[in-house]
Amino acid sequence: MVKILENKMIVPNICTITVFAPEIAGSVKAGQFAILRVDEDGERIPLTVSDWDAERGTITMVYVMVGKTTQKLATLTTNDTLATVVGPLGNPMEIDLFGKVICIGGCYGNASIYPIARALKEKGNRVTSIIEGRSSYMLYWQEKLKTVSDQLIVITRDGSQGKAGHIGNLKSILAAGTPPDRVIVNGCNYLMMRAAQETLPFKIKTIVSLNTLMIDGTGMCGVCRVTVNSSTKFACVDGPHFDAHEVDWDELAQRRKAYLSEEVQTLRSSMAQ
Template identity: 55%
Template sequence: MYKIIEKRMIVPNIHMMRVSAPAIAKKCLPGQFVIVMVDEKGERIPLSISDWNREEGIITIVFMEVGTSTRKLAKLKEGDELFALAGPLGSPSEISKFGTVLCIGGCYGIGTIYPISKALKEEGNKVITLLEARSSFLLYWEDKLRSVSDELLLLTRDGTSGISGHVPTAIKEIVQREKIDRVIVNGCTFLLMVASEATKPFGIKTIVSLNPIMIDGTGMCGVCRVSISGKTKFACVDGPDFDGHEVDWEILLMRRSAYLKEEVESIRYLECEEIF
């Protein structure tokens, strides 16, 4: 069992959880993830690691409450225990001295971009971090990310904080004012796709952390397969990081929606259980 040290909702539907997991905290690197099970019969949930403290043996995960399993996870409190926690899994993000790196995080990706921005800064890069949300009340960890960035930019679609508009517009403004050597994007599939499309005309290497449906997490089941430059890859072992210009986004989006009907039925059943 893995004890929850701290758990709180940091903005609506986005939760932060710190868990005692010494073996994982000792070895994890930026870009890696864990598989979480709330209880013995629970779904295996892949969640990227957002931070860690090797001395205290604690890892931090940031997740969005969207379905049955993440709702059950969100209901846990400080002092509760997770049934299972496996990791670190996946290949770490490539951390080198690229030059000027634009790191983009949206939704739960604001949390997961933090260790990447931090590692790139420590490697000697100029780090520009762009945080994206629908509105200012959905932004979080600004101070934390400002501390590991040369420049922190905020983008809200309703204009309540920072730049007003959408990520492609912001990317165009940034790359036109200075040379960007690499772009790294964490967040929902749509954000990864539009950011990759926006950087493609400029020829900037763009790395995205893919989040397909996943079960095993070690390359055995093949559920997380994605098409990269026409070749089948497994996000759990070949990724989760891939070149965004090589991803077949149509296939990825189609596969992610394959069980939408069952997911809706599951959350409705849970809601009925909660009422009655």
């Protein structure tokens, strides 16, 4: 049983949860995730560890309410417990002195790029963080990101803050200054795929962190299969970070939908309660 220290919705439909997990807090690195289970009947879901405090023994994750488990999770409060929090799983993000790096986040990715940007910055890279949201009220952690970035660019669909538009604007950003040595993208498949399309003509190495279905997260079940550079990889143990230009995005999108009808059925019966 893992104790919840804080769990709250920070912007519409996006929540942060902080739990007491000292072992994970002591070993987690940027880009790794944890798997949690809300209760004994619950499923196992992977969430990126977006911040941690080794001294206090806490880890913080950001999740989006998109199904029964996350909606059940959102009903819990301080001092409630989770049946399982296991991690850190997956490989850490490759952190090195690349030079100029752009970190792009959307949705939960606004938070999951934070530790990556922090580690890159500590390594001495020039970090530009770009966060994308539908509207100003969907953006969060901007102050935190500013502290680990040389520049923070905001894009909103409705233009309510920063540039108006979407990730398609990346092209103009890339074309404007010195092209970056590396681009890192975290967020929904669509964001990651579109960003990859934008960086391809510039031949910039682009790393994405894939959010596939998972069960055990230790390489045992293989539900997280993705095709990268024409070969099958397990996102949990081979990833979750892959070269965006090598990922088979169509296959990934369809594999994400494998249980859509079951997920809706579960919601229908659980939300009627």
